[in-house]
Amino acid sequence: MNQSPAPNYPQGRKFDVFKILFTAPVVIYATALIALPLLYIFFLSFLKSDNYGGYIFEFNLENYGAFFDSTYLGIFGKSVLIALIATAICLLISYPFAIFLRDLPERRRNFIMKLVMVPFLTNSLIRTYGLITLLRKHGLVNSALLALGVISDPLNLMYNNLGVLIGMVYTLLPFMLLPVCTAVGKVDQNLLDAASDLGANKFQRFLKIYLPLTRQGAFNGALMVFTPAIGYFFIADILGGGKAMIIGNLIKNQFLTARNWPLGAALSIIIIIFTFLLVRLYRKIGGNLDELGGS
Amino acid sequence: MRRLKRVPKMRHFYIYSVLFLLFLPIFILIFFSFNESKLNAVFTSFTFDWYVKLFENSDLLDAFKNTILIAVLSTSISVVIGTLSAVGLKKFTFKGKSLIDKLIYIPIVLPEIVLGISLLSVFALTNLELGFGTVLLAHISFSVPFVITSVRATLFALPQNVESAAVDLGASRWQVFWHVTLPLIRPGIISGALLAFALSMDDVVISYFAAGPGTNTLPLYVYSNIKTGISPDVNALTTLMLIFTIIFLALSAHFQSKARAEREL
Numbered sequence A: 001m002n003q004s005p006a007p008n009y010p011q012g013r014k015f016d017v018f019k020i021l022f023t024a025p026v027v028i029y030a031t032a033l034i035a036l037p038l039l040y041i042f043f044l045s046f047l048k049s050d051n052y053g054g055y056i057f058e059f060n061l062e063n064y065g066a067f068f069d070s071t072y073l074g075i076f077g078k079s080v081l082i083a084l085i086a087t088a089i090c091l092l093i094s095y096p097f098a099i100f101l102r103d104l105p106e107r108r109r110n111f112i113m114k115l116v117m118v119p120f121l122t123n124s125l126i127r128t129y130g131l132i133t134l135l136r137k138h139g140l141v142n143s144a145l146l147a148l149g150v151i152s153d154p155l156n157l158m159y160n161n162l163g164v165l166i167g168m169v170y171t172l173l174p175f176m177l178l179p180v181c182t183a184v185g186k187v188d189q190n191l192l193d194a195a196s197d198l199g200a201n202k203f204q205r206f207l208k209i210y211l212p213l214t215r216q217g218a219f220n221g222a223l224m225v226f227t228p229a230i231g232y233f234f235i236a237d238i239l240g241g242g243k244a245m246i247i248g249n250l251i252k253n254q255f256l257t258a259r260n261w262p263l264g265a266a267l268s269i270i271i272i273i274f275t276f277l278l279v280r281l282y283r284k285i286g287g288n289l290d291e292l293g294g295s
Numbered sequence B: 001m002r003r004l005k006r007v008p009k010m011r012h013f014y015i016y017s018v019l020f021l022l023f024l025p026i027f028i029l030i031f032f033s034f035n036e037s038k039l040n041a042v043f044t045s046f047t048f049d050w051y052v053k054l055f056e057n058s059d060l061l062d063a064f065k066n067t068i069l070i071a072v073l074s075t076s077i078s079v080v081i082g083t084l085s086a087v088g089l090k091k092f093t094f095k096g097k098s099l100i101d102k103l104i105y106i107p108i109v110l111p112e113i114v115l116g117i118s119l120l121s122v123f124a125l126t127n128l129e130l131g132f133g134t135v136l137l138a139h140i141s142f143s144v145p146f147v148i149t150s151v152r153a154t155l156f157a158l159p160q161n162v163e164s165a166a167v168d169l170g171a172s173r174w175q176v177f178w179h180v181t182l183p184l185i186r187p188g189i190i191s192g193a194l195l196a197f198a199l200s201m202d203d204v205v206i207s208y209f210a211a212g213p214g215t216n217t218l219p220l221y222v223y224s225n226i227k228t229g230i231s232p233d234v235n236a237l238t239t240l241m242l243i244f245t246i247i248f249l250a251l252s253a254h255f256q257s258k259a260r261a262e263r264e265l
Helices: A017-044 A061-066 A070-104 A105-123 A124-135 A140-147 A159-187 A188-198 A202-212 A215-229 A233-240 A247-256 A261-284 A289-294 B002-032 B047-057 B058-091 B097-103 B110-126 B132-156 B160-168 B173-184 B184-204 B207-212 B216-223 B233-264
Strands: none
Touching: A017 A261, A017 B058, A017 B097, A017 B110, A017 B132, A061 A070, A061 A261, A070 A105, A070 A159, A070 A202, A070 A215, A070 A247, A070 B002, A105 A159, A105 B002, A105 B233, A124 A140, A124 A159, A124 A233, A124 B002, A124 B216, A124 B233, A159 A215, A159 A233, A159 B002, A188 A202, A215 A261, A215 A289, A233 A247, A233 B207, A247 A261, A247 B110, A247 B207, A261 B110, A289 B132, B002 B233, B047 B058, B047 B233, B058 B097, B058 B132, B058 B184, B058 B216, B058 B233, B097 B110, B097 B216, B110 B132, B110 B207, B132 B207, B160 B173, B173 B184, B184 B207, B207 B216, B216 B233
16 A cells, blocks of 8 residues: 555646645645654753743753653653553453454444444543543442442542543543454455364464454554553543643643653653654554554 | 354344443433533433523633634645645655655654644744644644545545546646546545544644633633533533534435445446
């Protein structure tokens, strides 16, 4: 998909209005709204804060050094851990969903895939707010579990790391469901039948057929769950109750409360490097960038 | 035989349970929009009051208006830029193209917070006043790549010879684009537009950084009120928006399948 066939519009004269119309917007857009902002925070990350929201033009690596401070490293580690667990839970939910969905008639399948999209159309902050009613101490989940006699004291489902984890899974699950269902839907039925004929059980079919053939879709979903999950500060704010900080909160605070932009910029650069490594890994297993983000 | 029949039922049960859980927070929001009490905790008695009070809350209505306006404007602009870009990147070679080709994926893979603070930094650098305009710019910046990839998918699936045939028959490049390419890539443009619109409506993080103190959008309104408690008029508004989007989706699906059926006849 990525290698484009030879351009089939003639490359015209030097001043070609047609060509300019089709190429200038993307050049301006990518330069002004992507390259420039990222280069600028890269530059900022080497400056020194004057603690009033301004900077002192003095090249230093202190901001990167601060990252290795135990508090920041701890928050970084915890965010990555929460994001990883959220990704794993989304994978565990999505695979059976996708495999069961395969066997449904096509019309029903399309309808269900549309339903998966609907929560997207309600703002994620409002959905997170809806979760409070479910998760709080006297919320629906605790009331139900108490009434059923499963627990004798209400569980602490929010204002802690567990709450943040539940919030991430809830908000980001559709991003995993869509690529995994698409990938599982494309697996050739003949392969599955052949495996069964040769005596493979369900578990073996999953390990030997589904998993290798759908790993790109799964990695696509993992990327789409993992990267937002380390930045969604509002979920940590609302469901973590200020006690459960993630990297997103840390960066937000540097920019809006502590007014130490260079430190916030350095933390962002570390995330960028981290993300690029993940994308390289995705390309390495044969993933297509055009398929990221549900297109 | 009995076992064979029971397994599919378990599968249905699993699929519908996941869907139910996914929708549960939304169902609860809808449920409490009919609750008389101001607290989203105990259902006291049924009322439509919040649907009336909603129209007296000028802050909330203002936030809603801004959210919709930004979504419509950023989607329209992104669709134009994205469609031109997808075609341009496929048909032309120019200096720095391979770099541009990589840059456009950055907003898709990067955590939104990084894009948000980078844009905020540049807005501060260029002395752009934070407000409606900067939120709009920010939304365009994360929407365009999704339109490009969506249009690109249909563009690469096009049969090459259709365009060449038009050229052979004497069509100019403008005519080829307008009468051949554009109608053929329309499904990609539409799905790109829907994606851009949904992303704009759903965004919290980037708006949070790009909006100044004066601009109010729906997520920012909710965010600033969440600690003191949100009154159920927000639930009522969410319910109404959900109803409209479902009607819109159903209608567009209906017309799409109708158009497909007519084409096949």
